[in-house]
Each structure stands twice: as C-alpha cells, then as structure tokens.
Amino acid sequence: MMAAIFGAMLLALVLAELRRTLLANAAIALCIVLALWLFQWEIHSPETGYAIPWLRW
Amino acid sequence: MAAVVIAVHATFAARLDHLFQLGVLAVLVGILAAALVMQFAYGELPCPLCLLERVAMFGVGFAIVQNFRNGFSERMTGLALIFAVLLLVIATRQSMLDIAPRPGHAYIGSAVLGLHMPVWAAVIGLLLILAHALKITLLGASAPGATPMPLLAAAGRVLGLALLGLCAVNFVAVVLQCGLNECHTFSYQLLS
Numbered sequence: 187m188m189a190a191i192f193g194a195m196l197l198a199l200v201l202a203e204l205r206r207t208l209l210a211n212a213a214i215a216l217c218i219v220l221a222l223w224l225f226q227w228e229i230h231s232p233e234t235g236y237a238i239p240w241l242r243w
Numbered sequence: 244m245a246a247v248v249i250a251v252h253a254t255f256a257a258r259l260d261h262l263f264q265l266g267v268l269a270v271l272v273g274i275l276a277a278a279l280v281m282q283f284a285y286g287e288l289p290c291p292l293c294l295l296e297r298v299a300m301f302g303v304g305f306a307i308v309q310n311f312r313n314g315f316s317e318r319m320t321g322l323a324l325i326f327a328v329l330l331l332v333i334a335t336r337q338s339m340l341d342i343a344p345r346p347g348h349a350y351i352g353s354a355v356l357g358l359h360m361p362v363w364a365a366v367i368g369l370l371l372i373l374a375h376a377l378k379i380t381l382l383g384a385s386a387p388g389a390t391p392m393p394l395l396a397a398a399g400r401v402l403g404l405a406l407l408g409l410c411a412v413n414f415v416a417v418v419l420q421c422g423l424n425e426c427h428t429f430s431y432q433l434l435s
Contacts, residue, residue: 188294188421192414195301199407202305207313214305214322221298221329228291229336240343 187227191220256382260315261391261399263378267323267371268307268402271300274367275409279416287353288420288428292337296364297413299333302326303371304406311399315385324375331368337361 194217201210230236278297281287289297306323310316338361355363391399419431 188291188426189414189418189423191295191298192410192417195298195305196407196410196414198305199301199308199403199410202309202312203403203407205313207309210305210309214302217298217302218325218329221295224291225295225333225336228295229340238339240345241339 187220187224191217191224194220257315257386257389258392258395260378260382260385261389261395263374263382264307264310265395265398265402267374268304268311268399268406271304271307272402272405272409275300275304275406275413279409279412281353282416285353288430289426290337290428291426292333292340293360293364294413294417294426295333296330296337296361299326299330300367301406301410301413302329308399308403308406310385311391311396311403314387315389315391316387317384320375320379320385324372327368327371327375331365331372334361334364334368338365 194213198210198213198217201207201213226236275297278289282289303323303326306319306326309322310319341359341361353359358366390396416431417426419433420426422432424432
C-alpha cells in the first residue's frame with residue numbers, strides 16, 4: 187500500500203512536470219485517498235479502536 | 244494614477260507570493276533530503292507514519308510545483324493546506340503514540356535539538372499552515388495565471404525537479420523496505 191501511495195505521488199509530480207494538470211490532480215487525489223486509508227488502518231487497533239488508552243490516567 | 248499604484252502593488256504582491264512559495268519549496272526539499280540522509284547515512288529506517296508524513300510534505304511541494312509549472316492558482320494553496328493539515332494530524336497522532344514510555348514504544352530516530360522526528364513533523368505542519376495563513380492575510384490570493392520572474396521560474400523548475408528526484412528515491416526505498424506488505428523498521432524486506 188505504501189508503495190502505491192508513493193507511486194501515485196511520483197506519478198502526480200511527473201504529470202505536473204509534463205503539464206498534464208488534470209491527470210496530475212487525479213493522481214494526487216488518488217494519493218490522498220490511499221494515504222488517508224492507510225493512516226486510519228495504521229492507528230486502528232482491534233482491541234481499542236482509535237482510542238489512545240495509554241494516555242488515560 | 245490610482246490605477247498605476249494598484250497595478251504596481253498587485254505586481255509587487257505577486258512577486259512576494261512567488262518568492263514565498265519558492266522559499267517553502269526550498270525548505271521542503273531540504274527537509275526531505277535530510278530525511279533521506281538520516282535514512283541512508285545513519286541507517287534510521289522510517290516507520291509507516293513517518294513515511295506518510297513525508298507523503299504529506301511531498302503533497303505541499305506538489306501544489307507549489309503545479310503553481311510554477313501550470314500557472315498560479317488559489318486552488319493549489321488550498322491543496323497545500325490540505326496536505327499541511329494531514330501532516331499535522333499524522334504527526335500529532337504519532338507523537339501521542341510514543342509520548343508515554345511503555346514497552347515496545349519509543350520515539351524513532353535521533354533527537355534534533357531535543358525534539359524527535361514526529362514532534363518536528365508536527366511543528367513543520369503547524370508552521371506551514373501559519374505561513375500560508377500569513378501569506379493570504381498580507382498578500383491576498385495568488386494572482387491567477389501570474390508569470391513569475393525568469394529567475395524565480397528557473398529556481399522553481401530546479402526545485403521541482405529536485406522534489407521529483409527525491410520522490411523517485413523514496414519510491415524505490417519504500418518498495419525495498421516494504422515490498423507489497425506492511426512496512427517495518429527492522430530491515431529492507433526485499434534485501435534480507
């Protein structure tokens with residue numbers, strides 16, 4: 187998944203350099219969606235969900 | 244006379260805007276290059292959230308590259324702010340992950356000026372948002388389609404290519420480190 191995110195970002199930058207604005211924006215939109223999905227997946231725990239119980243006193 | 248003054252002011256504001264965006268791009272290229280030096284020279288493999296923070300910084304850079312390559316637009320300022328907020332959210336969450344000492348959790352990487360990488364990433368995200376807010380407050384919206392001075396345009400082109408090169412190196416490093424699986428900080432999966 188991380189490779190796909192960096193791949194989408196690389197594609198977006200290449201397309202921006204080639205002045206393919208619309209395609210570059212589509213690639214960056216894909217990159218944001220994938221990054222948001224991976225972020226929520228990384229911080230989610232089956233036991234505690236999105237909570238951070240180690241900060242509860 | 245008034246029309247001339249307004250035109251001169253608009254041109255001056257546009258020049259400052261271009262200089263501001265160039266400065267932000269230069270700082271981002273420097274930070275992302277430093278991250279690669281830490282990774283390859285000091286063997287500090289990035290964690291998944293660290294990599295996502297790099298993606299957010301590349302996103303801010305992408306918005307500026309789009310401005311220099313395809314004409315200045317306030318939409319790209321919006322995109323830069325989206326990525327800056329994403330950087331702040333990810334970095335804050337990562338800082339909270341490691342802020343309380345417990346087994347198996349400690350800040351990754353070396354401290355710089357006493358602050359670890361995720362804390363620096365949060366500071367960078369906050370500064371990016373503040374800088375853009377200050378820019379919009381003082382200079383107003385980016386003049387649509389304004390052409391940067393040749394020197395600034397050339398510098399923007401060089402920095403854009405540098406950002407592209409850094410992203411390509413990061414892409415290869417991520418493929419080597421993570422393959423198509425979950426990322427770990429023990430080793431490069433495809434090299435072990």
